[in-house]
Amino acid sequence: MLERSDLAIAREAVLFASLPEDLADSILNRATTRSYRRGETVFLQGDPAESIFVVLNGWVKLFRLTSTGAEAVVGVFTKGRSFGEAVAFAGGAYPVSAEAVTDARLLHVRASILSNMMSDRPEIAKAILSSAFRHLHGLVAQLEQLKAHTGAQRVAEFLLELCERGSGSCTITLPYDKTLIAGRLGMQPQSLSRAFNRLEAQGVKISHNQAMIADIERLREYMLQDRSAPWRKAE
Amino acid sequence: MLERSDLAIAREAVLFASLPEDLADSILNRATTRSYRRGETVFLQGDPAESIFVVLNGWVKLFRLTSTGAEAVVGVFTKGRSFGEAVAFAGGAYPVSAEAVTDARLLHVRASILSNMMSDRPEIAKAILSSAFRHLHGLVAQLEQLKAHTGAQRVAEFLLELCERGSGSCTITLPYDKTLIAGRLGMQPQSLSRAFNRLEAQGVKISHNQAMIADIERLREYMLQDRSAPWRKAE
């Protein structure tokens, strides 16, 4: 049912990584996959939560629609990341909507299956809690970012997360379009453009969807700066 | 060990509410309580997470300290609310710090106890997941607030959450000091003051730690307004 490569990706996911192989496989055997087109909805906020999802490829965004139609992006996930764990067990409705932002393939795991297996194998509960914790941690980090960093600093942080290396220079490909990056960072696309300009002073060059960072350490220092630190003027 | 009134509060908490009474009690029998003075630290971000906490009375804030010493408040909890569920099982370190903001009493439940019991009684896992989901939902709501609402709107939302009634007028007591309210809403105390002033136009009066809302519906409408809606000028 699942292709070999799908299995490999799913097993790497936090959700399954800590489980013994036999257990992971017996869950994965009962899971299904589905492809989504760019822009297609996976679920809407308010839908009854019955499944847990694991991204096999492509990108999926989770977002909240406000009463007035504005959207607040809450997470953007790619290969190996799961979502929906906690809510599917709390038996409620999804508090966010999910949409494929590129063509994507997702693994669906019905919560009821896991729920049944959980009685025999309590490790499952811990695996799910680990995933849930990861989400909590991610949200807390986002809150901190929003409350304590300027737009340009958030952009710097975003770029640094994409860097493999810890120092020196590096070139990265922006993983999805700038409109979405702006949403993820809680700003308007216009402000993202301006933030990129501002980062030029820190040795960052953007062209098309490539970002070149001249000095990772320098950028990291910029990102960590106190908000009220214009002593050293915008260079 | 636990007083009768403590038991009653703990049983109401999301964490225990869904559990059969015998199970809840056997957990609570193995839990301890402790009192904290105003300002006392419960744990620090980075501490190994061994316990889950339930607030019995008083108020506790969860916050993150940035590298530069700024703090970002991530939650403020009172009677019946629990925290630390997910992380205690993921076996990691607390990603936030916790501090009593008033004199407070907390129930401590060692994660290892729950962990052991979980094998026999899988309902426990679901109770914990429900609590974790509640936190997730709360954080998502905060993100939406920050990204989509102005300061004054966030204050309005905060006040409305404290209202029991759904319409008409109401008077509420601010549950903790304004500095903390400002932190919880992601703004400076000065900005909170200004926001209160702005809300006067919406029929909100603040004196000392009392807030009088003349018309709940009106305030709710104000809070729901699109950010880009100054067509009807700031009245």
Add this chain to the structure above:
DNA sequence: GTTTCCGCTTCACCAAAGTCAAGAAATCGG
């Protein structure tokens, strides 16, 4: 009672970012 301290508010100023609008650049369909 008076002093001190703390929490809160107000003011003036400024930087950050949203809004509106126009234009450039890239992408896609024919």
Add this chain to the structure above:
DNA sequence: CCGATTTCTTGACTTTGGTGAAGCGGAAAC
């Protein structure tokens, strides 16, 4: 290859909210 749509950037303007300083008032301490 060309036109049309979408995405991105830029500019001018406005609003929001942060910053620092000053002032007010209440509560606890002397």
